[in-house]
Amino acid sequence: MAGDKEHLGAKREGDGSVKTLVVASGKGGTGKTTLSALFARFSAQERPLVVADCDVEASNLPLALRTEVTSREAFAGSEKAVVGEDLCSGCERCLDSCRFGAISTLVDGTARIDEWACEGCGACATACRHGAISLEPRQAGELLGGECSTGAIVFGQLQPGQDLSGKLVTSVHERAKALAEERGAELVLIDGPPGIGCPVIASISGADGLLAVAEPSLSGEHDLRRLVTLARQLRVPVKVVLNKSDLSAEAAERLRATCREEGIELIGEVPFDSELLPTLERMAQGDILEAKPVIDIEESPGVSAARSIWERIENWLAEPPQARPASKALIQLSRTHSNGS
């Protein structure tokens, strides 16, 4: 599948020669996953890569790339109190120890924990003189791996109501990078989560580049500014793609002006293209897959624009990395976010 294009970058000590590109947007619905899937297809024709979907609350890239899951690992969430009914005497001492009102008693007097209300502080376990309460980790989601139409893929699925998305995203990111090094891949292409919260910080920390996908609207401009600010705080080089660029001439012009003001390169524009999604669907169904090189994908304005943009991105990634020492405060900020939600 891979061709003989020039390597994306010089070898770097510690992390092999793997480059990491994150495709992100300040909010959902900008076409970020569609573009990520197309870029993965273009890239796979030239060089081995690993793709990762860091949107652990709604991972759509595995669907767009026709994924076969080959591994599943439980992702442990926070600890919750558990009562050993055989040991519980029904003394109710633990009830007062819980500041979160998570403990009640059953008709037979034994203690019962509401795991949605339990914060895992352990106060009840300390209070119980019968050793009836222990803290146990609960599964918060899954870390999944597999093979897709462009090679290896890693993604996560967080269970509803869980708030550890940043931590799971960090696991996805790290697993993808380790897999890329193991397989000799040159690129990790990450479809990032929407927004600018902890999952996005966990996705882009340490990346070689952030491709911010923006759409021409007032909110798109606002979201782009926030994402660019975050990328700069994390010392991650950023470039912008204007997607659905012909939906509003006025808003598109404002967005171009925003890029100029911010000193950010607008690396390309993709017009609205109703053929993009059907093309991806056909890819997922397998009629435009390994047998045909990507050049044979039916040309449409969107596919054509995305391919040109991908060529520019590859040139960008092949540039020598700029010195961008992150401050201790920022490293700490990133770690704090990746450990929590």
Ligand code: SF4
């Ligand atoms: S303190 Fe221990 S023994 Fe008493 S009700 Fe609570 S769990 Fe049961």
Ligand code: SF4
């Ligand atoms: S671990 Fe803390 S929050 Fe959970 S039930 Fe015990 S005291 Fe309440």
